[in-house]
Amino acid sequence: MPKDHGIGASQKRREDVRFLTGAGQYTDDINVHGQAYVYFLRSDVAHGKINSIDTAAASAMPGVVRIFTGADFEGVGGLPCGWQVTDKHGEAMKEPAHPVLAQGKVRHVGDPIAAVVADSLEQARNAAEAIDVDIEELPAVVDMKAALNAGATKVHDDLSDNLCYDWQFGTDTETVDAAFAAAAHVTKLELRNNRLVANPMEPRVALGEYNRAKDESTLYTTSQNPHVIRLLMGAFVLGIPEHKLRVVAPDVGGGFGTKIFHYAEEAFCTFASRKINRAVKWTSSRSEAFMSDAHGRDHVSTIELALDADNNFTALRTDTYANMGAYLSTFASCTPTWLHGTLMAGNYKTPAVQVNVKAVFTNTVPVDAYRGAGRPEATFQLERVIDKAARELGVDPIKLRRQNFITSFPYATPVAVEYDTGDYNATMDKMEELMDIPGFAARRAASEAKGKLRGLGINCFIEACGIAPSNLVGQLGARAGLYDAATVRVNATGSISVMVGAHSHGQGHETVFPQVVAEMLGIDESMIDIVHGDSSKIPFGMGTYGSRSLAVCGSAMVRATEKIINKAKKIAAHLMEASEADIELKDGQFSVAGTDKSVAWGDVTLAAYVPHNYPLEDIEPGLEETAFYDPANFTYPAGAYACEVEVDPDTGKVTIEKFVSADDFGNVVNPMIVEGQVHGGIAQGIGQALLENCAYDENGQLLSASYMDYAMPRASDLPHMANYTVDHSCQTPCTHNPLGVKGCGEAGAIGSPPTVVNAVLDALNSAGHKVAHIDMPVSPSRVWEAMNS
Amino acid sequence: MQMSDSRQISAAPETVWAALINADVLMQCVPGCTEMSGSPEEGFEATVVQKVGPVKATFKGQVTMSDMDAPNVLTLSGEGKGGAAGFAKGGATVRLEPVDGGTLLHYDVEAKVGGKLAQLGSRIIDGFAKKMADQFFVNFQEAVEGPKDADAAEDASGQDGKKKGWFRKIVS
Numbered sequence: 001m002p003k004d005h006g007i008g009a010s011q012k013r014r015e016d017v018r019f020l021t022g023a024g025q026y027t028d029d030i031n032v033h034g035q036a037y038v039y040f041l042r043s044d045v046a047h048g049k050i051n052s053i054d055t056a057a058a059s060a061m062p063g064v065v066r067i068f069t070g071a072d073f074e075g076v077g078g079l080p081c082g083w084q085v086t087d088k089h090g091e092a093m094k095e096p097a098h099p100v101l102a103q104g105k106v107r108h109v110g111d112p113i114a115a116v117v118a119d120s121l122e123q124a125r126n127a128a129e130a131i132d133v134d135i136e137e138l139p140a141v142v143d144m145k146a147a148l149n150a151g152a153t154k155v156h157d158d159l160s161d162n163l164c165y166d167w168q169f170g171t172d173t174e175t176v177d178a179a180f181a182a183a184a185h186v187t188k189l190e191l192r193n194n195r196l197v198a199n200p201m202e203p204r205v206a207l208g209e210y211n212r213a214k215d216e217s218t219l220y221t222t223s224q225n226p227h228v229i230r231l232l233m234g235a236f237v238l239g240i241p242e243h244k245l246r247v248v249a250p251d252v253g254g255g256f257g258t259k260i261f262h263y264a265e266e267a268f269c270t271f272a273s274r275k276i277n278r279a280v281k282w283t284s285s286r287s288e289a290f291m292s293d294a295h296g297r298d299h300v301s302t303i304e305l306a307l308d309a310d311n312n313f314t315a316l317r318t319d320t321y322a323n324m325g326a327y328l329s330t331f332a333s334c335t336p337t338w339l340h341g342t343l344m345a346g347n348y349k350t351p352a353v354q355v356n357v358k359a360v361f362t363n364t365v366p367v368d369a370y371r372g373a374g375r376p377e378a379t380f381q382l383e384r385v386i387d388k389a390a391r392e393l394g395v396d397p398i399k400l401r402r403q404n405f406i407t408s409f410p411y412a413t414p415v416a417v418e419y420d421t422g423d424y425n426a427t428m429d430k431m432e433e434l435m436d437i438p439g440f441a442a443r444r445a446a447s448e449a450k451g452k453l454r455g456l457g458i459n460c461f462i463e464a465c466g467i468a469p470s471n472l473v474g475q476l477g478a479r480a481g482l483y484d485a486a487t488v489r490v491n492a493t494g495s496i497s498v499m500v501g502a503h504s505h506g507q508g509h510e511t512v513f514p515q516v517v518a519e520m521l522g523i524d525e526s527m528i529d530i531v532h533g534d535s536s537k538i539p540f541g542m543g544t545y546g547s548r549s550l551a552v553c554g555s556a557m558v559r560a561t562e563k564i565i566n567k568a569k570k571i572a573a574h575l576m577e578a579s580e581a582d583i584e585l586k587d588g589q590f591s592v593a594g595t596d597k598s599v600a601w602g603d604v605t606l607a608a609y610v611p612h613n614y615p616l617e618d619i620e621p622g623l624e625e626t627a628f629y630d631p632a633n634f635t636y637p638a639g640a641y642a643c644e645v646e647v648d649p650d651t652g653k654v655t656i657e658k659f660v661s662a663d664d665f666g667n668v669v670n671p672m673i674v675e676g677q678v679h680g681g682i683a684q685g686i687g688q689a690l691l692e693n694c695a696y697d698e699n700g701q702l703l704s705a706s707y708m709d710y711a712m713p714r715a716s717d718l719p720h721m722a723n724y725t726v727d728h729s730c731q732t733p734c735t736h737n738p739l740g741v742k743g744c745g746e747a748g749a750i751g752s753p754p755t756v757v758n759a760v761l762d763a764l765n766s767a768g769h770k771v772a773h774i775d776m777p778v779s780p781s782r783v784w785e786a787m788n789s
Numbered sequence: 790m791q792m793s794d795s796r797q798i799s800a801a802p803e804t805v806w807a808a809l810i811n812a813d814v815l816m817q818c819v820p821g822c823t824e825m826s827g828s829p830e831e832g833f834e835a836t837v838v839q840k841v842g843p844v845k846a847t848f849k850g851q852v853t854m855s856d857m858d859a860p861n862v863l864t865l866s867g868e869g870k871g872g873a874a875g876f877a878k879g880g881a882t883v884r885l886e887p888v889d890g891g892t893l894l895h896y897d898v899e900a901k902v903g904g905k906l907a908q909l910g911s912r913i914i915d916g917f918a919k920k921m922a923d924q925f926f927v928n929f930q931e932a933v934e935g936p937k938d939a940d941a942a943e944d945a946s947g948q949d950g951k952k953k954g955w956f957r958k959i960v961s
Contacts (some may be wrong), residue, residue, distance in 0.1 A: 044876060045904075125873075287908065290908065641921060697901075697907065699903070701909065701911070702907065705905075705908030706843075707905075708843075708909065709908075709909070709911065728891065
C-alpha cells in the first residue's frame with residue numbers, strides 16, 4: 001500500500017488547484033494604481049555604433065511620460081556577472097561592461113537602445129517608432145572560431161580580442177598526451193551542442209514600484225531567485241540598500257534557468273519608477289523573449305577518447321568553444337567551466353581527463369545556464385564519443401560502458417569532484433529490464449516490415465546537483481555563497497508557515513516541502529504552508545536552479561524543524577513535568593517514554609505563545625526557528641537511459657517509439673512529482689535532439705524568433721505513455737544531506753539528447769549507412785542528407 | 790540572399806536605360822511602391838508597402854545609383870527601414886547587352902534583411918525576393934515594351950494610357 005502521507009507519498013500538487021482554475025497570481029496579474037508601461041526600442045542590427053538618438057518627436061507623442069536612453073544610465077552600474085573564471089594562465093576572465101541600456105554601441109539584435117515610458121503600452125510602442133536612431137552598422141562576429149581569428153571585429157572595443165577566457169582543467173597535458181600516445185585505440189568526434197531558447201510558458205515580466213514616502217522600491221519580477229536579484233540589483237546596479245528594496249517573484253510559469261539571471265528590464269523598471277515616481281511595468285512579448293532571454297548551450301567541441309587493448313578508457317580530452325554572446329550574463333562564465341568540466345568523467349573511471357574551454361564573445365544574445373547547464377553539454381560529448389568508440393571497436397555499447405563504470409565510492413574524479421555514492425550497474429540493469437533489450441530484434445523486424453529503420457540508443461549520465469558547498473565554489477570563483485535558508489514559524493494553534501529561500505516555478509515545492517515537515521512532526525500536511533518568492537517575508541535564499549531546492553533548502557528546512565522539535569520537547573517536558581530526554585514525538589503527540597502521559601502538538605504550540613505555564617527561565621516564548629544550510633558536497637544523481645527510434649528512410653523523419661529512464665535520485669519525497677519532472681526533462685531533451693535550434697545568419701540576424709521557425713516539442717513528438725517509462729527505484733541515498741535526496745529537475749534534459757542521437761545513428765548504421773555523427777537537431781533534412789551523401 | 794537572372798526586352802538599350810533611371814517608371818514597376826522621387830544624380834527616395842509573410846510594413850528608404858556607364862551598366866544600392874518590422878538593404882548591378890530585337894538585361898542582386906523581417910520571415914525571404922524581382926521586371930517590360938497584344942494595348946490605353954507601354958510613348 002503506497003503511503004498517502006509524508007515522505008514517499010505521491011500527493012497531488014496542491015498548487016495546481018489555483019493554476020488549473022485560473023487563480024494563479026503571476027507577475028503580469030499584478031497591477032499598481034497609476035502604473036506606466038515601458039516599451040524597449042531594441043537594436044535590429046547585430047553590431048553597430050550609435051551615432052545619435054533623437055527622441056524629441058517621440059517625446060511629444062500622446063501619453064509619453066519619459067524616454068530613457070543609455071545617457072540616463074551614466075554613473076549607474078552595469079549588470080554584474082556572478083562568477084569569475086580564472087584562465088589557464090592565471091588571468092581573470094575578461095568582463096566587459098553590460099549596461100542597462102546600450103551606451104555607444106549595440107552588440108546584438110535585441111540590445112535595448114531606448115525605453116519609452118508611457119501611459120499605455122500602445123502609446124509607448126507608437127512613440128518608440130518615432131525615435132530617430134542613427135546607427136552605423138558594423139561587421140558582426142557570429143561564428144566562434146572566426147571571432148578568435150586575428151583581426152576579427154571586436155564585440156567590445158576596450159578588450160584585446162573576443163576571447164573571454166581560455167580555461168584548462170583536470171589532468172596535466174603531459175600525462176594526457178602520454179596516455180593518448182600509448183592508446184590502442186583513439187576515437188575522436190567533433191560536435192555541436194545546439195543553441196536553444198528556454199521558452200518558459202510565461203514570458204518575463206517586471207514591475208517596479210516606488211514608495212516615495214518611505215523611499216522604498218519594490219520589484220515584482222519573474223525570477224527563480226528573488227534574493228539574488230535584490231542583492232545584484234541593489235548592490236551592483238542601482239545602489240539601493242537591501243532594507244529599502246523588496247523583490248517579489250510570485251507565481252512564475254516556468255524558468256528552466258533563464259529566469260535565474262538579473263536582467264536589464266528589472267533594473268530599468270526599478271530605476272525608472274524612482275525617477276518618475278510612478279510604477280513602471282514591462283511585459284515581454286514572445287518575439288522579445290527570443291532576443292532578450294538568455295539563450296542556452298551553443299558549444300562546439302572536439303572530444304577524444306583513448307582506450308587500451310582491453311577497451312578500458314585510459315584518457316579523455318576535450319576542446320570546447322563556448323558562446324557567451326555579446327555580454328556576460330549572470331552565470332554565463334560558470335556554465336561551460338565548473339558546471340561542465342567537472343562532470344566530464346561521467347560515470348567512468350577514466351584515469352586522465354582534461355577539459356579545455358575557450359569562451360567567446362559574439363554579436364548574439366547572451367548565453368547562460370539552461371536546464372542542466374553545462375552537464376548536458378558534458379554528457380552529450382562523452383556519451384556520443386563512447387558510442388562512436390563502441391561502433392568502431394565492434395563492441396556492445398552497454399558492455400563497454402559497464403566495463404568502465406566507477407563501482408566503488410566515494411570516488412574522486414580527475415576533474416575535482418568526489419562522487420559520494422552511486423550504483424551505475426543497478427540503473428543499467430533496471431534500464432535493460434524496462435527496455436526489454438532482448439525484444440529489440442523483433443521490434444526492429446516489425447519496423448523493417450513497415451519500411452522503417454529502427455535504432456536503439458543507450459546512454460548514461462551523472463550530474464552534480466544540490467549546488468553548492470560555499471567554500472568550494474568560492475575558491476572556484478563564485479561571488480556568492482550557495483547555501484540556502486528556511487524559517488519554520490509555528491503558530492499558536494499549531495499551524496505552520498515555512499519561509500523558504502527556494503522558489504517554486506513548476507517544481508511543486510508547495511506540496512513537497514510540507515510533506516517533509518509533516519513527516520517529521522507527525523501532523524497533517526494541511527496544517528503546513530510554505531511561503532516563498534518574497535524577499536520581505538523569507539529570511540534569505542539563493543533560489544531554485546541546479547536541482548538544488550530539496551537537497552539544499554529542504555535540508556535547511558529539516559534543520560529548522562529539528563530546532564523546533566528540540567524546543568517543543570522542552571516545552572512538552574515542562575508541561576508533563578518530565579525530563580526532556582524522555583520526551584518522544586510521534587504522530588503529533590509528545591509523550592513521556594514508558595508512561596501514558598502525553599500532550600498534543602497544539603497544546604505545546606499554544607503554551608509557546610500563551611506562556612502561562614512555561615519554562616521562561618530556560619527558553620524564550622514563541623516557536624519559530626531559522627536554519628541556514630550549506631551543503632558539504634554536491635549531490636550526484638545518475639542514471640541509464642534508452643530510446644528506440646524509427647527512421648523513415650524516404651524522408652529522414654525520426655519518431656521516438658520507446659523511451660526508458662532509470663534514474664537514481666537517492667531518496668524520493670513525492671514519486672509522482674519526480675516522475676513529472678523527468679517526463680518534462682526528457683521532453684525538453686527530445687526537443688533539443690530532434691527539433692529546437694536557435695539560428696543566426698552570418699550578419700548576426702536572429703532567424704528563429706517565433707514558433708514558426710523555432711520548433712518546440714509537442715505531445716505528438718513524444719512516445720505514448722505506455723512506451724514512456726521513467727523509473728527511480730534505484731536509490732542510493734545522498735550521504736551528506738539529512739534527507740538523502742539528490743535532485744531530479746534536470747536529469748531528463750541531461751540524459752536524453754545523446755540517447756536519441758545514439759538511437760538514430762544505430763538505426764542508420766545498422767541499415768548500412770556509415771554515418772559517424774549528426775548534429776542536433778537531428779532533423780529530417782539532416783538525416784536524409786546523412787543517408788544520401 | 791543572392792539572385793542573378795536576365796531578361797530580354799524589346800527595346801534598344803538607350804530606351805531601357807532611360808527607363809531604369811526614371812523615378813516615374815520605377816514607381817510604376819516596384820511592387821507596392823506608393824511614392825518615388827528624386828533623380829539618378831541625387832538618388833531616389835521611395836516608400837514601399839509590402840507584406841513579407843506575417844510582417845506588413847511601410848518601408849521608407851533611399852536608393853542611390855553609381856558606377857553609371859550609359860547605356861551599359863549601373864549599380865543600385867539602397868536601404869529601406871520598416872520601423873518595427875526591421876529593415877531591408879542591398880544592391881544590384883544591372884548590365885544591358887544589345888541583342889537582336891532589343892536588349893538583354895542582366896541583373897545580380899544581393900539583399901539582406903534584419904530585425905523582425907529576419908526573425909519571422911527568413912524562411913520565405915528568398916522566395917519573396919524572387920517574386921518581387923519577377924514582378925518588377927514584368928512591370929518594367931510592359932512599361933518599356935508596351936503590351937504584347939497590340940489590340941489589348943489599345944483597349945488598355947483607351948482606359949488608362951499610363952497602364953501599358955506608356956513610357957515608350959513618352960520617349961519615342
